[in-house]
Structure formats: structure tokens, C-alpha cells
Amino acid sequence: xxxxxxxxxxxxxxxxxxxxxxxxxxxxxxxxxxxxxxxxxxxxxxxxxxxxxxxxxxxxxxxxxxxxxxxxxxxxxxxxxxxxxxxxxxxxxxxxxxxxxxxxxxxxxxxxxxxxxxxxxxxxxxxxxxxxxxxxxxxxxxxxxxxxxxxxxxxxxxxxxxxxxxxxxxxxxxxxxxxxxxxxxxxxxxxxxxxxxxxxxxxxxxxxxxxxxxxxxxxxxxxxxxxxxxxxxxxxxxxxxxxxxxxxxxxxxxxxxxxxxxxxxxx
Numbered sequence: 001x002x003x004x005x006x007x008x009x010x011x012x013x014x015x016x017x018x019x020x021x022x023x024x025x026x027x028x029x030x031x032x033x034x035x036x037x038x039x040x041x042x043x044x045x046x047x048x049x050x051x052x053x054x055x056x057x058x059x060x061x062x063x064x065x066x067x068x069x070x071x072x073x074x075x076x077x078x079x080x081x082x083x084x085x086x087x088x089x090x091x092x093x094x095x096x097x098x099x100x101x102x103x104x105x106x107x108x109x110x111x112x113x114x115x116x117x118x119x120x121x122x123x124x125x126x127x128x129x130x131x132x133x134x135x136x137x138x139x140x141x142x143x144x145x146x147x148x149x150x151x152x153x154x155x156x157x158x159x160x161x162x163x164x165x166x167x168x169x170x171x172x173x174x175x176x177x178x179x180x181x182x183x184x185x186x187x188x189x190x191x192x193x194x195x196x197x198x199x200x201x202x203x204x205x206x207x208x209x210x211x212x213x214x215x216x217x218x219x220x221x222x223x224x225x226x227x228x229x230x231x232x233x234x235x236x237x238x239x240x241x242x243x244x245x246x247x248x249x250x251x252x253x254x255x256x257x258x259x260x261x262x263x264x265x266x267x
Contacts, residue, residue: 007083008132010139011074013065018147019072019260020139021061022213023155025054025081034083034124039113050242051109052081054157055234056249061155063253068260072153075139077132081105082114084121084129086136087154087213099165103129109163137215144224151189151263154179154213154229155256159240166208174204175236179212179229183220188266189228196259199251200236230256 013019028049030038040048058076065071077086088094088103100107100114104121108114115121143150158177162169176197180190194203212229234240237248 007077007079007128008086008135009074009076009078010135011065011076013071013073016147017070017072017260017264018143018149019151019153019263020143021064021072021074021153021155021256021260022136023054023058023061023074023076024086024213025052025156026056026058026076027078028053028080029078030080030083037115037119038082039116040108047241048108048114049080049082051159051163053242054155055242056238056245057155057157057232059245060232060237060249060252060256063250064256064260067254067257070261070264072260073139073143075136079128084124084132086129086132090125090129095167096165099167101165107165109165111164133215136213137217140215140218140225144222149224149226150218152213152225152227153256153259153263154227155232156209156229157232157234157237158209160233160235162208168210169208171207172204173208173233174202175200175233176203177207177209177229177231177233178203178205179210179231180206181212181214181227183223184214184225184227185212186226189226189263192262192266193228193230193259196255196262197230199255200248230259 061074084103090103094102104124106115106119140150178193209231212227214227218225238245
């Protein structure tokens, strides 16, 4: 998987749907030449992938797309976030640089060495981050052209117990965390998500993870683009870390489908 054209996938939805389900962290795939730059042995790398991967979130998005009356579009990263993390700022604005987890990670979830000190990640940014960002921007522009608005719903998961890399891991860890943005998350979208996910034992906002993904072209500039991050605590639907999915996956897919349908009616 060295061709950047295969490093992400845009799966079409209904022509007039404004919704893009964005799934950036579900894959464990690492190209061989990128793997060569990671210092962990194979066993340690598998453990790290167990912790860092938002396992089964692509399946949750797929279940939602199948169940929704008007199918959303899906933009799915086909590579591990250990290659590049498409949701980071690619520069000094990124607060996760403090723990070696900018656009190209140099440290693990346990703050151990992932790539050597002084590693130059600019090649990976050019090869993978920039094409991904351009394609996601184009996908949002296409929804704006087709529907007059775009709604990016970020689909993530997070561990039940905080990991050492988390900068804000001492706050609440509800079954469902909704990440918001002051410009791009309107009240109606947030209320619709609270209704859709009401059956999972509790909903919080911006803890332990805050914010949501908006392409930089639109970020803070175009209020026709709305966005919300859905962070699902992993014990709701899977065995941790990195284990099999359980029956919660189907229920989450139907809840996400309900949110997609509600978004369609917001207009």
C-alpha cells in the first residue's frame, strides 16, 4: 500500500446527502517502508496498535450507512495513524507535539520511543498527510456544491482507562463523548447527537477529548460546514485493547444512523 491513492477511501452516499462520516483512526495498516522507520519490534508494535487504533469504527460507520434512510458519504483512512495522523495540525499549532504526537508520531501511547530522536517527518507529511487533507477538502466542497451545506461527523473511540499520552486524561470518561467546535458545532447538531446516543449510559462533552475535524480551508471561515466528533468508550462495544467487537457495535451503528437522519432534517 505505497500508492497514496489507496491510503484513503471516499465511499459514496446519496447524491444530496450533506453528511460525511469521517473515520481517520480505524486501520492498522503500515506500508513496509514506513514500518522500517519505526523502532519497535513486531510484538511491541502490535501492542501499540492495540492501544492507538480506534478498532471497528469503520464497521460502525458502515453499519450506519447501511441503516440510514439517506446514506451518508464515508471518508475512511486506510492506513494506521502511526503513518500520519490526518487530524493533527501539521505545524506548531498542534498541542500533541508536546508528547511526540504531531502529524507524524515519534512517541507511543506510553511515551516510549516510536521513531528516533530527530526524525524528519516531512516526507510522510508530503506523501500521505497532504493528499489526505486535499481529498477531504474536496469531499467537503462537493457536499457544499450538492447540498448547500456539509456535516462532518468524526467517528472515534477511546480506551476506558487513560493512557500516558493523554494530555487531558484526568477528566470524565463517559460512554459517549461529543467533541465540539465553537464555530462549527451548532446547537441543533449537538442536541441531535445527544438524542441519538441517549441509550448508552451517559453522554459528555469535550472530555477526555475535545474538538472536531474541519478541513483547514473551511476551518473558522465557512459556517456552512458543521462538524461533531463522536468518541465512543471502547468497553461499550469491544474487548480492550484491540480485541473483538461485541453486540454494542450494531447498536452504535443504528444510533449513528439516527444521527445521520436527524442531521438530514435540520436543513
